[in-house]
Amino acid sequence: MTGKDLLKTIITDSQQRVIPEVWERTLKIPTDSGKIITLSGVRRSGKTYHLFSLMNQLKASGVPNEQLLYFNFDDERLQLSSRELDSILQAYQELYPTQKLSDCYFFFDEIQEVDGWEKFISRIYASINQHVFITGSNAKLLSKEIATGLRGRTITFEVYPLSFAEYVGVLSPKLNPHSSTDKATLINLFDRFMHQGGFPELVHQEDELKDKVLQEYFNVMVLRDLIERYQISNSSTLKYFCKRVVGASGGEFSVNKVYNELKSQGYQVGKDTLYLYQNYVEAIYLNRFINKYSHSVVKAESSQKKCYVIDQGMGAALDYKLSQERGRLLETTVALELLKQGRQIAYQQNGSECDFVVIEKGRVTIAIQVAADFVDVKTKEREIKGLIQACQKFGLSEGIILTFDHTEQLEQEGVRITAVPAWQFFFGRSN
The missing domain is CATH 3.40.50.300 (P-loop containing nucleotide triphosphate hydrolases)
Structure with missing residues (x-):
């Protein structure tokens, strides 16, 4: 009352x-x-x-x-x-x-x-x-x-939290993505954005406090939006599940795997409960799950899901391993930037994987790979193979590889491939 x-x-x-x-x-x-x-x-x-x-x-x-x-x-x-x-x-x-x-x-x-x-x-x-x-x-x-x-x-x-273009607009609004003199500053800002994220309150926050604030955001979400809202009594299991979701960012997430981990540690929890938790964490925007691409909605929804924490800075603050893996952080950042643009995305896997396909009106229109390191020969071959397979499957004449700071153009098997820094792709196109 x-x-x-x-x-x-x-x-x-x-x-x-x-x-x-x-x-x-x-x-x-x-x-x-x-x-x-x-x-x-x-x-x-x-x-x-x-x-x-x-x-x-x-x-x-x-x-x-x-x-x-x-x-x-x-x-x-x-x-x-x-x-x-x-x-x-x-x-x-x-x-x-x-x-x-x-x-x-x-x-x-x-x-x-x-x-x-x-x-x-x-x-x-x-x-x-x-x-x-x-x-x-x-x-x-x-x-x-x-x-x-x-x-x-x-x-x-x-x-969503700030996009990279919005982030730059707040910190350095006069930077020109087409200026060679501004390139070093933009690369530095993107690296900072990739590790600290885009929550508006933290843009001007002192670096040593950011992790603490992000961890507190997480704690409030778990307590108020999950435990209190859904009246969850088994809070320790829920917290473990949430941390596993965050730690899985940039990779596949399996409820079965988490269930077996909990079972081996003596936790008493049913698999159906964990599937409920999976729905809950996405409902409160702790993360986004994306499906494997399929023409069938049923097959897409039942496919193995990939997971992306809602803000890459929050992921880095909560999971040390994620904070040290530039490849997964970059992939998480790219996924979130696409979602912030309102894109419908999925991943494609047919022997080799393509990180993202963009779907418009039920049709795949763009195929995107993410490769923080595009210099290593084996990595380059793997990323190109997955991209070409996706382009050929969906009838695309060109594909995109988003890197940290590498530019290259090539053509293989009739597919034009453009490798471009992610910061340039997301900031340059918006200016």
Whole structure:
């Protein structure tokens, strides 16, 4: 039970807060779509700042501050039930009795903290106005509730930590990817980005504190988003599972393998429980799983999955072995950059492996290999073989190999191959 005085305090505090200037992000979110805008993503990825950016845009266009109702549900003082959500609107109207709700813009942060929230949002949309923006840190909960209560009324945007182009834009906005004099700086920034990641809060943080902050992010996700949300009693098993997911980044992940490891160590846990954990960790954006490519959705979903932690810096902070393996860190960074661009990706394996194929409208349009070391002869042969097989399978005349800092063009078996530094591929193309 939450008193109306507390709701008024929270609303007043948010109204009086000076909305901070925010970094420009590449994700463009409309303010007048006529739909409920949903921002979904890992904690601390910048969802709230996207809301602040929208609020700044509205204020700049002449919307008064009193018409912007921002409410953060991730507040330990709150104990709201779905039946009490209307109290927020009542508290707001008592604070601003001359302000019509129909003229307001509603910004509800981390709304999944209240069970049954979708009926409240649906009621606002249907009977008050359509200027509704919500955020949440659990993809499965949001998608389930949207599907049941808000079908056809929403547009969902996934929010990730900063892309490399955004990261450079914050730290060194005047760098030119086409300038030879800026190349060394860009390589250094990419190496830093690859090891420290793109969580916005940490861009200007002192290096010695970054690992501690990232480890704390992880602990909050495990405790609040998993143990408390799903009422998991076997916390030690869950923590082990989460760390194995992080440590597997850039490689295959097998529930069976983790099950056998736990069993050999004396843990009592069923395999079905671990499959639930696999769904949970992806739902809270601890990681992304990608499937082996198949025309069949069923075969793709049941295939051996590859795993990528949601932020390469978090992976490096939590798993020492990953932090020391440039190849897996680079592959993780590439996977995340592709996802941040909104790409649908899978991997291809037919004897040899191709790290990523990009799928557009059900058709593979790009094949990408990742090779931190493209000088070693055996590595080069293996990567080229996997890329050529993928290109031939999908009828592609060219393929891409993303390296750390190697450029080369060649042609084999009728396939043009371009090796290019990953930093240049992701930063150069966006400028």
